[in-house]
Amino acid sequence: MTTSHAIADDDRPPRVRPVFSAVTWKEIAHLVTNLPEAILGFVYAVVMVSTAGGLSVTAIGLPLLAVGLFLSRQWGRLERARARMLLGVRVEEPTPLPGPRRSGGFFPWLWTGIKDPVGWRTVLYQLIRLPWGVLTFTVVLAGLFVLWPVLPYLVRLLANADRAMVRGLLSPSDDLERRIAELESDRGVVVDTAAADLRRIERDLHDGAQARLVALAMGLGLAKEKLLEDPEGAAAMVDEAHGEVKLALQELRDLARGIHPAVLTDRGLDAALSSVAARCVVPVKVLVDLPPGQEARPAEAIEGIAYFVVSELLQNVSKHARARGATVEVWRAEARLMIRVSDDGRGGADTTGGSGLAGLAERLDAVDGVLVVDSPEGEGTVVTAELPWRDRVPGRG
Structure with missing residues (x-):
């Protein structure tokens, strides 16, 4: 009997041993510091909302609320930084609120501050964190002295809930806020x-x-x-x-x-780009594949930017590329106007610093366009530009 018991014990799988990695210890640090953070945030949110609400019938109530929500925004910034450092959560920063001058005056700024969704979501975050902070602090403290074998699993479960809370309440509302910042x-x-x-x-x-x-x-x-x-x-x-x-x-x-050349207005990109190519100091082949007809042309502003981009790129070829030839290709890909200018020159072009290509990239970005440069040293340069097509307004052009 003794021998059979010994064999049975040897056949059992090894006991699961918790692994306390660097990630786990960071999560423990985050969960433990939840409590002091939660107490301070809860007290601030309650005092701010109650004070501003009580004074809302006076002249300082609403400005006080706007300032309080702005400070809650800053609290959210600190919390995103803490989550980024300890939980590895990378959340985009919300769009900054415009100041009174950019808002158009004091009252527009006040209204924007009062209805700020980021500020209100941060207040909600501060209010619900107190019970959560008590829970996480208690569980981790008990785990360190009582529940040590299962502590890594509890920590990961609680940390994931924290990650979801940060993403849900402290991230931008949606892509619209990031789009506003870009605009x-x-x-x-x-x-x-x-x-x-x-x-x-x-x-x-x-x-x-x-x-x-x-x-x-x-x-x-x-x-x-x-x-x-x-x-x-x-x-x-x-x-x-x-x-x-x-x-x-x-x-x-x-x-x-x-x-804005007259040939572009009258005859479109094909003729206008052929005119630009004829002025280049190296031979340029122009290949334009666009729908025929005046109505099928892109908007005037898009045509003008496309003309300007090709003109600048061919000037770069003339001045810097030391090329023997170049090619300009233009076509439509669904809702995008595509432009590719390539040469067989010395390469080495980039969009860093204050180069002309950097200026072109900024100009295209302003209209939802993209500029991509491929220019290895000694192997020529290929610059691809994408622009939104944007159909021409009827009766114009």
Whole structure:
């Protein structure tokens, strides 16, 4: 009998032993610190809501509530950082609230702050954390002294509940908030780009056509004075002025082409890009596969950006690529306008720093576009741009 018992004991599977990894100890630290965090958060939320609610009939009640919700937002930021450090939960930061100036004044800012969903969800988080903090602190404390064999499993179960709570209450409401943040950033890019374009146009007019027209006016004035006493000299000055007129007209055409060329408006991207390619210092093959007909063209703004992108990329080919040839391809892929400009030059292009490609990437991002650069050293460059198609408005273009 003794021998049979010994054999039976040897046949039993080994006892499950808990593994206290670094992740488990971080989870334990998070669960233990839940209690002090929960007490402070609960007290703050109760005092803030009750005080602001009691003073809501006065002039300071609603501003106090807006400020209190803003501070709850900051509490949520700290909690996301704690969860990120101890639980490995990576939650996107909600969209920052605009200040009074960007909101359009004090009362719009006040209304935005009072109805802030992120602030209210953080208040809810603070209120429900007190019983949860007591529970997690008690279970972990008991586990350390009584339930040691099963503590890792209890810790993982409680930590997963904490992770779900952080994701559910402290994350942005949905993709809309992140989209708002992107649009805020894109609006700044559009404004900066428009201001830079206006400065460039002003500089080109001042230094180019305007200077030539001033010189032309002075030359014609001198020719007028010499007309009777020195007809031959006056004729020579008029002839010189005629040349200045031609140069001024050419500069104005180039300036207008840089803003929005007439060929793009009249004949579309195929003809406009062929015109750009003809001015490149290296041979360029243009392949455009777009639906025929005026109605099937993309919106004017999209066409203009596509033209500008190809123009800039071909200028880069001319100035920096040391290429023997280039290719421009344009086609439609469902609701996207696709552009690919490739060359066989030296490569090494990127969108970092203050390069022209970085500016192009920002300009495309402002209209939900994408710029991808593939440019290994010594193997040429391929730049692919995606733009939203956005059908042309009927009756325009």
